[in-house]
Amino acid sequence: MLVAIALALVAIGSVVFHVMSPWWWTPIASNWGYIDDTLIVTFWITGIAFTAIVLFLAYCVLRFRNRPGHRAEHEPENKRLEWWLTIGTTIGVAALLAPGLIVWHRFITVPPEATEIEIVGQQWQWSFRLPGRDGRLGAVSVRLIGPDNPLGIDPADPAGQDDVIVEGGELRLPIGRPVKVLLRAVDVLHNFYVPEFRAKMDMVPGQVTFFWFTPTRTGAFEAVCAELCGLGHAVMRGRVVVVEESEYHAWLERQPTFAPRLAAAQ
């Protein structure tokens, strides 16, 4: 009896906790509401499965517990039942997978009009690179990194001359414009994660990874590092400020670019 009640309480308690929980995802600030929708679908399907299974378990414990004169039924197999359960499960799983794959396809298909920006991770701070007037980022290489060239921009590439570099500060983005975020790391793995944007991807030294999103809400958002990168992992924070487009351009104009910085060093 006690066991059956406890099991039922676990099932019901979990649902109640879920509904009442003050801990929930952050209000979204990007176009990835699709991800939230898929999550909701997943919560429904798995939630129903969990509650049904645990309640059934409680029922079995209550109904078929050992009593005097009671004997179990000997029934090695039941083909029909087994088939029905297999088919039902397959349908449930397909109902999860199909929307998941569709949204994943969107997630990895970058719209052609997206602006490329770059985030660079290094123990334990973030740097950002934004394209200047030409709208393009210059070539880079780890081998070019030096005290005057922290991101390793190729001085010979004309596209890199007007690149804007922000070290350790905050990243600004215009609202409503899709951005393709190019991710690089100069030392170890990192992962630039702003929960409000939902998207994340590891930064891997030796390669360039990416994700894309469109900011949909102005405001300041805290970025954390979501891939263990050594002692400072937990304090590797950043800030993304989403602003109106005009404000963004005014800000960008004021930022120092690569060419004068290089000239000053030489």
Next chain:
Amino acid sequence: MSTTSDRLDGIPAAEVADVELYHPRSWITKYVFSQDAKIIGIQYALTATAIGLVALALSWLMRLQLGFPGVFDFITPAEYYQFITMHGMIMVVYLLTALFLGGFGNYLIPLMIGARDMVFPYVNMLSYWIYLVAVLVLAASFFAPGGPTGAGWTLYPPQAILSGTPGGQDWGILLMLLSLMLFIIGFTMGGLNYVVTVLQARARGMTLMRMPLTVWGIFTATVMALLAFPALFVSCVMMMLDRLLGTSFFMPALVEMGQRLNHDGGSPLLFQHLFWFFGHPEVYIVALPAFGIVSDLISTHARRNIFGYRQMVWAIVIIGALSFVVWAHHMYVSGMNPYFGFFFATTTLVIAVPTAIKVYNWLLTLWRGDIHLTVPMLFALAFIVTFVNGGLTGLFLGNVVVDVPLSDTMFVVAHFHMVMGVAPIFVIFGAIYHWYPKITGRMLNEAMGRIHFWVSFLGAYLIFFPMHYIGLLGVPRRYHEIGETAFVPASAHTLNAFISVMALIVGAAQILFLFNLAWSIRRGRPAGGNPWNATSLEWQTPETPPPHGNWGRDLPVVYRWAYDYSVPGAARDFIPQNQPPARAAE
């Protein structure tokens, strides 16, 4: 389905003839350098428990830090990372793998299939001693200069061998790699033994499709481990070369703290692929023995045949095979080619089907059963709840795009603790309560067992269920302190403190369990040979505890499967596997 043979001449002969055993001549060869699989199993179990307690103690320290940040300032970030790394690695490899395969595998395989011992007893002994050395090397890293590695149990390079990570440029990472290599060598010796024993040394009449699911689970897991561990072994070798000889298997050109290092051209992702090619099957190496054992616990204590035995066997085999093609679901946001996501999400969700079938069959075994709420049964129920919970959150993380916001958050930590931490541990508890009478001849104390069950079950659920929601908020894992973060409300800190208190309580309940184990050896109620009225062979030995050689003069002959419970017309509600058909009605 025909589950019994009517005639003896219809029973296939055993694969190999009865063998002459090497009998111990002294106390040392009997209890220390023993070649008896049962003793070796106990040695494995005791060693795994000892190092597992270290991992448990580390989890307390970690929880103290997470629940009450700043209060225990002796836990620096470096130590916190060392604790999670050692905790994770010990729990997964040195505790669970060793306990299920080395411990239960050794003790149960020969007894359950009706053999006298493993087929290569000497190699089996070596397997244990190499495992012990591996554990000692691992433990030694706590005392080495620089302390143990803090690279996370996944040991991802480049950070694992760089100075920004504890132990990266000291001894820590080297001892970890060395210990893992030793573990794999020792495991391979034992693993080959288990496989050959199951294939060759079964008693007359013990066909594969009559074996208890425990043996099926351990057998399949062992085959998987033999295929998966080599990937880890070679990654250990390569990482060691990168670290010691400056090769660049996993190391691209990089700049560390303003310093250009001498590596070039290597691939950090190569390591991740190798690691998870091992790491994902590893999850099932732990899960399959648990599946097998829990099936037998449920069937025995519900006095009912396991429902859908053939389906259960096939599910174990299919899950084992599929688990080799899902590894990159741990790498959806690793920067690998994003198109892999389609393939790995599909394979991962396909695995959910045979896994769900197993769950249904456990439920259907209980349904219309005659459920005895013994302590092993209670833990089996707790297993079902936690495993279903953790399995279902696996559908979040396996479904590629849903994983994007959740990966590397506390949601993942909650998920894998539920599914591969708590659930298999509950099976281990259930199994110990179940087989302890065979191992020692005495029952474990029931009252202590029940307290242990209630605190562990409800406590563990209260630790890990709410933790999912901290992850949902966006709190990353492997943070020694979340600190002031814009998106983390103050109430989350309260929840963290609550989780930590629960963790301490659950930990304390384990002390009661250990006490029970020690106390009952002398004081426990005498068990007799078959206290649970079970059918499988290990309960039919002429003596309890079984002596070296297990069976006395004659090996058992098997006439039926292991699940003849509550057969209509039979006098008792169980028919042992070695009971001839004519006598079944007695």
